[in-house]
Amino acid sequence: MTTLSGKIALVTGAGSGIGRKSAATLAREGAAVVVSDVNEEGGRETVDIITGAGGEAHFIAADVSSEEQVDKLIAGTLAQYGALDCAHNNAGIGGPLVDLADYPTDGFDKIISINLRGVFLCMRAELRHMLPLGTGAIVNTASTFGLVAFPQAAGYVATKHAVIGLTKAGAIESAAAGVRINAVCPGAILTPMVEEQAETLSPGAPDAIFDVLNSLAPIGRLGQPQEIGEAVAWLLSDAASFVTGSAMVVDGGWTAR
Numbered sequence: 001m002t003t004l005s006g007k008i009a010l011v012t013g014a015g016s017g018i019g020r021k022s023a024a025t026l027a028r029e030g031a032a033v034v035v036s037d038v039n040e041e042g043g044r045e046t047v048d049i050i051t052g053a054g055g056e057a058h059f060i061a062a063d064v065s066s067e068e069q070v071d072k073l074i075a076g077t078l079a080q081y082g083a084l085d086c087a088h089n090n091a092g093i094g095g096p097l098v099d100l101a102d103y104p105t106d107g108f109d110k111i112i113s114i115n116l117r118g119v120f121l122c123m124r125a126e127l128r129h130m131l132p133l134g135t136g137a138i139v140n141t142a143s144t145f146g147l148v149a150f151p152q153a154a155g156y157v158a159t160k161h162a163v164i165g166l167t168k169a170g171a172i173e174s175a176a177a178g179v180r181i182n183a184v185c186p187g188a189i190l191t192p193m194v195e196e197q198a199e200t201l202s203p204g205a206p207d208a209i210f211d212v213l214n215s216l217a218p219i220g221r222l223g224q225p226q227e228i229g230e231a232v233a234w235l236l237s238d239a240a241s242f243v244t245g246s247a248m249v250v251d252g253g254w255t256a257r
């Protein structure tokens, strides 16, 4: 038996990395999945991966920093499948990799608009649908950087701490109405975002960065996007029926040190 049979799920940032594996895992667990991304090509590839494995998926393009596009995304989900039971608000960017004293204002504004405003807009639209029905589950992608800081990532660290705050605020307001909201906090996960950052920090020799990232986690390696997808599927399922307002760490032990 699968854990999300008959559910309708939405995943943002599902055209790559963690979002793609989350969408595929939710589909494997029986959900029909709305795959959303600002990158249409990546999103359509994810739909092909899911349908190729026998699952059900539909692509809707949306930039999560746009209120209008997020509202259309929720309306499009309801038009396509007639329901929205589970949402994984995952779209995000890494932003500038510089010290706070050098951090550019436009880079700060951009990361706030996608990583924080995007999660806010999605949560609000999802709750407006779920709360009157008295059921639903939401997972937001935060990060270990939502719990601890790291050098040269002030904008990212700020947005991920704020995503945990939004998660808790939404969770305590929505619990009595039957809607659960949690965050997942991945450690270093091998995705295109991290590969690009490693190349930026160490041009032509990204392995130097991967060596550092491998050593951060006592497990001794980076995580795989699938390992986040499994956590998200569990948090969205009824198996997590008493879990709300949590920031679930999936980091190979990094923050336990």
Ligand code: NAD
Residues within 6 Å of the ligand: 012, 013, 014, 015, 016, 017, 018, 019, 036, 037, 038, 039, 042, 062, 063, 064, 065, 090, 091, 092, 093, 094, 114, 118, 141, 142, 143, 144, 185, 186, 187, 188, 189, 190, 191, 192, 193, 194
């Ligand atoms: P990724 O770059 O592989 O995927 C991110 C996806 O988000 C891309 O498909 C991109 O097109 C999409 N996206 C970017 N801006 C968007 C926007 N405005 N609207 C809609 N979609 C947009 O990166 P990833 O590593 O899979 O990251 C996914 C999430 O996981 C992010 O929120 C990231 O901060 C978080 N995270 C990643 C790691 C890691 O180590 N990879 C660790 C902790 C948290």
